[in-house]
Every structure is written in C-alpha cells, then in structure tokens.
Amino acid sequence: MIACLPMYDRPETAAAHxxxxxxxxxxxxxxxxxxxxxxxxxxxxWRAPDLVLAQTxxxxxxxxxxxxxxxxGTPDYGLPGCPxxxxxxxxxxxxxxxxxxxxxxAGSRFAYNDPLSxxxxxxxxxxxxxxxxxxxxxLETGSHRASAEAVAAGRADFAALDxxxxxxxxxxxxxxxxxxxxxxRTEPTPGLPFITALGQDPAAILAAMQAALExxxxxxxxxxxxKEILPxxxxxxxxxxxxxxxxxxxxxxxxxx
Numbered sequence: 001m002i003a004c005l006p007m008y009d010r011p012e013t014a015a016a017h018x019x020x021x022x023x024x025x026x027x028x029x030x031x032x033x034x035x036x037x038x039x040x041x042x043x044x045x046w047r048a049p050d051l052v053l054a055q056t057x058x059x060x061x062x063x064x065x066x067x068x069x070x071x072x073g074t075p076d077y078g079l080p081g082c083p084x085x086x087x088x089x090x091x092x093x094x095x096x097x098x099x100x101x102x103x104x105x106a107g108s109r110f111a112y113n114d115p116l117s118x119x120x121x122x123x124x125x126x127x128x129x130x131x132x133x134x135x136x137x138x139l140e141t142g143s144h145r146a147s148a149e150a151v152a153a154g155r156a157d158f159a160a161l162d163x164x165x166x167x168x169x170x171x172x173x174x175x176x177x178x179x180x181x182x183x184x185r186t187e188p189t190p191g192l193p194f195i196t197a198l199g200q201d202p203a204a205i206l207a208a209m210q211a212a213l214e215x216x217x218x219x220x221x222x223x224x225x226x227k228e229i230l231p232x233x234x235x236x237x238x239x240x241x242x243x244x245x246x247x248x249x250x251x252x253x254x255x256x257x
Contacts, residue, residue, distance in 0.1 A: 047068060115246045
C-alpha cells in the first residue's frame with residue numbers, strides 16, 4: 001500500500017505531514033506505516049493500484065487521472081480571495097518590476113514548473129489569454145521554487161506560483177522572496193485534490209481525513225495550512241478550461257516570428 005503527500009512536503013512541513021498521515025492511518029485502520037517520499041516521477045504513484053492516499057494537481061486530475069482514480073476530497077487552505085477549497089496563482093516578477101502592468105510582460109520570458117500544472121502553467125496561460133498576450137520564451141523549471149529562483153536570477157522575467165507555495169516561500173525563504181514582487185493573482189480554481197485508487201472507499205477515506213484533521217495539534221494544522229477538507233466533485237474540476245501546452249505555444253510563436 002502507498003500513501004504520498006508530496007505537494008507541499010518540505011523539511012519544515014515534514015513532521016506535520018507525518019503526524020497527519022499517522023492520524024489518518026489510525027482512523028482508517030489500514031495503510032502503509034510511512035509516507036512515500038523522494039519520488040522522481042509521481043505518475044506511477046498516482047496510478048498505483050494499491051494507492052491509499054495521494055495528493056495531485058487539478059490539471060493532471062482532469063487531463064489524465066479522471067476515470068482512473070477516485071476523488072477523495074479537497075483541502076481548504078484559507079487562501080485570500082479564494083472560496084473554500086479553491087486556490088489561485090501569484091504572478092511574480094523581479095522586485096524592481098513592482099507596480100508594472102501584467103500586460104507589459106507580453107513577449108517576455110515565462111518560467112513554469114510543469115506543463116501539466118494548473119497553478120504554474122494553466123492559470124497563467126488563461127490569464128494571458130484574457131489580454132490576448134503570449135510570452136516570448138518559455139523555461140520549464142521543475143518546481144515552483146525553481147521558477148522563483150529563475151526569475152530572481154534573471155533567467156526568466158515572470159512566473160506563476162500557486163498561492164500556498166508563494167506563502168511558504170515567504171515564510172521559509174524570505175531572502176529569495178525579497179528579490180521578487182507580486183504582480184497580481186489569477187482567478188481561483190478547485191484546489192489540489194486528494195485521490196485514491198479505484199476500488200478504495202473514497203467516502204471512508206474522506207471521513208478519516210476529516211477526523212484526523214480535527215485531532216491534529218494546532219501547531220501541525222498551522223504548518224499544513226489546512227482549515228478543512230471538502231467533498232468537491234469531479235465536475236468541479238472538469239469544468240476548468242485547459243489551455244494549449246507549451247509545445248503548441250512555441251509552435252505559434254515560431255510561426256509569428
């Protein structure tokens with residue numbers, strides 16, 4: 001059996017994630033003794049037939065995982081400007097660009113963590129579509145933190161970080177974030193879903209997670225930022241539009257040059 005909570009797992013949050021999983025496991029009466037970590041490729045985990053619990057992103061869920069996994073629920077992180085269970089992206093640039101209009105970044109270098117990231121790719125592209133703009137170059141970085149570093153180092157001009165990653169970077173890496181500024185935030189979409197394998201009981205797992213969260217210490221709850229876990233539906237995720245991927249965007253840019 002497998003359990004994996006990778007999306008916001010970093011040294012400062014590891015103990016809280018471990019405590020949360022142990023509380024969930026106690027409520028469920030099943031599951032691996034420890035969370036799986038240090039995984040280079042999450043897709044085999046998300047699709048594993050013995051998956052008890054994992055967290056994924058809204059775009060992978062609606063684009064490739066829907067129908068192959070069960071949706072358990074969605075965390076509410078209490079993010080500003082977002083309804084319960086929703087999140088959004090923070091569009092960032094270097095600190096000397098504070099106050100610049102987002103449209104001034106048309107044709108600039110855009111850093112994104114992954115082409116199947118709702119917060120790092122899709123949300124930003126939909127925001128650009130609203131102003132009929134495109135980036136000039138694309139840089140795939142592999143993580144939100146790496147996107148922030150790329151902008152700070154001048155290898156990219158702007159990027160999109162999900163709002164909780166942005167908050168955690170402010171909390172844990174203030175020197176990096178002091179080199180950056182917030183331009184604006186995107187429209188909210190459903191948050192990062194918890195999933196389980198087909199054949200598992202998602203309602204029982206959701207109930208176990210909700211009970212475990214209630215028993216978690218205030219310090220661990222604060223570290224994880226989880227206010228509650230909500231029963232969002234697949235339709236909530238499938239209703240979110242999916243923009244073209246980086247390959248199609250680069251093809252369009254090449255044609256227009």
